[in-house]
Amino acid sequence: MTSRERILTAINHEEADRVAIHDAPWATTVKRWRQQGLPEGQSPAEYFGFEFRTFNGDSSLRLETRVIEETDEYTIATTGDGATRRTWKNVTSTPELIDFSITTREKWEEIKPRMAMCDERVDWEKGLQANRTATEQGFFRVWTCGPGFTRVCNRVGPERLLIAMVEEPEWAKDMFMTDARLCAAIAEEMMGRGFEFDAGWVMDDLGYKHRGFFSPAVYKELLMPAHKLICEVFESRGLPMLLHACGYITEFIPLFIECGFDVIQPLEVKAGNDMLRLKREYGDVLTFMGGMDVRAMADPDPAVIEHEIAEKLPAVKQGGGYIYHSDHSVPDNVSFAQYQRVMELVAHYGGY
Numbered sequence: 001m002t003s004r005e006r007i008l009t010a011i012n013h014e015e016a017d018r019v020a021i022h023d024a025p026w027a028t029t030v031k032r033w034r035q036q037g038l039p040e041g042q043s044p045a046e047y048f049g050f051e052f053r054t055f056n057g058d059s060s061l062r063l064e065t066r067v068i069e070e071t072d073e074y075t076i077a078t079t080g081d082g083a084t085r086r087t088w089k090n091v092t093s094t095p096e097l098i099d100f101s102i103t104t105r106e107k108w109e110e111i112k113p114r115m116a117m118c119d120e121r122v123d124w125e126k127g128l129q130a131n132r133t134a135t136e137q138g139f140f141r142v143w144t145c146g147p148g149f150t151r152v153c154n155r156v157g158p159e160r161l162l163i164a165m166v167e168e169p170e171w172a173k174d175m176f177m178t179d180a181r182l183c184a185a186i187a188e189e190m191m192g193r194g195f196e197f198d199a200g201w202v203m204d205d206l207g208y209k210h211r212g213f214f215s216p217a218v219y220k221e222l223l224m225p226a227h228k229l230i231c232e233v234f235e236s237r238g239l240p241m242l243l244h245a246c247g248y249i250t251e252f253i254p255l256f257i258e259c260g261f262d263v264i265q266p267l268e269v270k271a272g273n274d275m276l277r278l279k280r281e282y283g284d285v286l287t288f289m290g291g292m293d294v295r296a297m298a299d300p301d302p303a304v305i306e307h308e309i310a311e312k313l314p315a316v317k318q319g320g321g322y323i324y325h326s327d328h329s330v331p332d333n334v335s336f337a338q339y340q341r342v343m344e345l346v347a348h349y350g351g352y
Contacts, residue, residue: 002138003051004198011199011240011262011287013320019313019350020140020323021343022052022289025330026092036336048343053134055195056144057122057186059179061114061155063101081155082111092331102156105164105171115178117185124193131195142242143187143197143234147179148204148226149213165214165222173222180226184233191237199263200234200241202227207247210272216251224259231260242289246328248272257285266290269327279316288316290325297326297342298333305338306345313349324350 001009001017009016025033025044034040038047060080068084069076076086082101102108134141152175153161164172187200204227206212206219231241240262245252248271249264256264267273267290275291296308316322324346330339 004138004140007051007140007323008198008240010320010323013284013287015317015320015352018352019317019346020051021048021325021346021350022050022323023048023326023330025334025339026332028090028092028332029330029334032332033336033339038336048339051140052142053130053139054142054144054201055127055131055190055197057190059115059121059145059147059151059182059186061111062120063114079154081151083154083157085154092333097154097157100155100157100160103160105168108156108171108175112178115182117182117189121186122190127190128194135196141196141198142201143190143195143199144201144203145183145186145230146203147183147230148176148202148223150203150205151179152176162213165218169222173225176223176226177229180229184230187230187233197234197239199239200230201244202230202241202261203244205244205246206252207245207249207271209270210248212248212251216255219252220255224255227261228259235260246271250274250278253278253282253286257282261286263287263289263323265323266325266328269293270295273327276312276315279321283316283319283321287321287323289323290327291316292324292326292342294326294328294331294334297330297338302338302341305342309342309345309349313346317350317352 003020006016006020010020030038030044033044038044061082063080063082065078065080067075067077073090074086074088076084076098078084083097084099086096086098102111131141161172191197234241241260242263242265243256243261244265246266246268250273264286267275267288269291270293275288279288291312293308296305299305
């Protein structure tokens with residue numbers, strides 16, 4: 001089977017030849033793997049046979065970026081969304097949010113007109129060629145976007161957004177919907193001008209350990225309409241929708257189904273998500289992607305990761321509806337040899 005056939009079979013809740021695989025090692029992880037045997041000139045996706053190929057456009061405010069400070073350890077720079085953040089060079093970490101240019105609703109209204117579709121938001125030549133190559137090679141072609149809570153947090157700041165969701169909900173909803181309308185316009189334009197996709201994929205982190213950042217009721221009122229708008233673009237073409245949402249998301253699952261999502265990823269174990277329970281309760285309508293604890297991958301005792309995969313994979317693969325992925329992304333405390341063992345175990349336990 002091709003990757004495309006294998007993944008669509010899983011999403012259709014049927015058993016393929018084996019479980020499909022995809023993953024996301026951090027840049028610092030890849031750097032370590034290069035020193036431990038990953039061949040130069042070959043990406044982890046190529047070496048391990050990851051089966052997704054992703055495509056996107058620029059949904060930022062398209063503001064000028066500039067480097068403010070750079071050291072051997074980090075870079076402080078402005079983003080295309082008007083934020084200032086610190087990114088670390090030698091450690092696995094999310095960026096540190098330092099400052100924001102959008103601090104009031106009035107400033108948002110001034111800058112909001114920049115959230116319009118234009119040709120410059122897509123690299124048409126390189127993107128279309130890469131999309132054609134992925135088609136020829138049988139990969140699963142996914143359009144990705146990052147609208148919603150996470151993106152707006154990175155634009156105005158987490159505290160400011162969470163307060164707005166309580167005190168100025170119409171402003172928060174307007175920012176979510178403006179994001180979604182631009183992402184939908186980018187997707188429509190890309191598909192209208194030759195890109196071929198097998199699915200859409202929304203990236204929006206919604207929780208931390210054992211809790212969401214807000215209640216399901218708030219999600220349904222303020223954010224779900226934005227997610228649903230993008231789902232409808234792909235549903236109208238008969239294409240499935242994936243959702244990447246880090247943190248604890250179990251309490252949101254019924255609303256994700258109502259919204260139109262077909263695949264949920266990455267099911268962070270350390271945040272409290274129980275993939276086997278979710279499979280039992282929602283496995284007839286949802287496909288799960290992830291749920292393999294990266295802490296077990298990094299454990300010096302190889303029996304730990306074997307127990308993790310042996311316990312979960314045979315159960316969650318039954319009847320289709322599962323795609324292998326780590327429960328977030330692969331950190332740099334996982335060696336190249338350890339990850340090779342992960343792939344061996346997935347091959348062993350993931351066949352049908």
